[in-house]
Amino acid sequence: MPLQLTSFSLTIHNHVAHLVLNRPEAMNTMNPAFWHELDAVLTELHRSGEARALVISSTGKHFSAGMALDVFGGAIQMDDQSAEGRAAIFDLLGDLQATFTKLETLRIPVITAIHGGCVGGAVDMVTATCIRYASADAFFCIQEINIGMVADVGTLQRLPKLMPMAVVKELAYTGRRLSAQKAMQYGLVNEVFDTQEATLAAALQCAAEIAAKPPIAIWGTKQAVNYARDHSVEDSLRQMGWLQGSIWSNAHVREAVTAMKDKRAGEFPPLSPLKTFGD
Template identity: 40%
Template sequence: MGTAYESVTVDIADHVARVTLIGPGKGNAMGPAFWDELPEVFGTLDADPEVRAIVLTGSGKNFSYGLDLPAMGATLPALDAGAKARAEFHTKLQRMQAAITAVADARTPTVASIHGWCIGGGVDLISAADIRYASADAKFSVRETKLAIVADVGSLARLPLILSEGHLRELVLTGKDIDAARAEKIGLVNDVYEDAEASLAAAHATAAEIAANPPLTVAGVKDVLDQQRIARVSESLRYVAAWNSAFLPSKDLAEAVTAMFQKRPPQFTGE
């Protein structure tokens, strides 16, 4: 493609593009570059007639630790944030939502291969993929809940279309970690493979199968499927953006972040 990105690498062969998360945050954490670049990456791939399917994976030992808090901490509004600061946060949040939506709404099908940790923003991202595979060592968590954050860039909008109600609510109300076997059982991933290499190979095999089909028909099938959810997802994203702009700044959020950096259990007061 000729473009060098800070947050991903892109490789194209045999009508399949592989997008690999590379950070620069630890554990492929999602910093400013990720949110800026993802719409461009998927927009460019989607416009390329040579690309008929996309594989999405992470470099190193983990898929993604999610939001890069040290790099993105300034995005979060302060407890005493006024209307202007909250309005600016609302705009930033909608831009971040749009980055994940760029994956979900691309006409080109995306197959995710997940290994190691997939936390918070990582779950937002895989919920935007069409198909998800995992390695046996994969672990998943909608961790935002434990950090006094209502997940706001896609998980709560898209997971209801992937998981049954009970499994979804257990996952997001606890913020617990689940392993690959549990993720497969509840339908978060299609299949689990022995290791990251096998999961990635399976993702490429499925992408190749998709790419071998008539491209206009594949785009049409995805478009018809997407039409059934786009309005619902969009409505949910708009609602949570407004909700978090009003209620995200809290003493509990400050306590969650402080406790995390101090490596101690948080003490939440509901303030």
């Protein structure tokens, strides 16, 4: 059954999924529907195995202005009047964090094409993706400190793995904007392009290149890189041995080498669909 989406549009073409934030009139803010739909989309992409790369882009003036203000106005309850209410905040944040973590654990790479403002929760989101391209007008802002709170859905945990710690602290303490050019200098952004259109084109081109590789090898590479980020070299090498042993395919290697010699696209089987006991 097709997903019914109001905050996004989703297409899959030549094994590349393209998810577009499509509430430009609201600056693509993250209302409750955003969270429900993003979680559902990522769950389905992970399950199906149809897509081999995911591009996330946006519409309107800004990529996303972050959490919708009506969330703080009662759409989601944040009860600070009792110990029980404050304890419930822990579980609420855990649900939000888990949705963005699905970007990291998704079986395929995720590329973001960012233009205009990438603010607050949008920074949380893009830091969980694999590759970030930006247009020249893009900027990043840890907006939470400007509205009296701590960024709590991944920015403060992932950004220090991507940028110098002192820069992260400056941005997190002041709420200043970081330009696309500076973001590239610091390592947050892979490349900066003149226009929004050029940014998206580059993201889709990168996704197409990824989709042409053996999906299981891409899956294994993503697993290894993410594991190495959080573990020692010794532990990561050990994990690499188990990982390679579990996914190695002589047939895939032969097909990749033959395709390269013949100057043609390789033909590789997709990732197997996932099924649960409840299916």
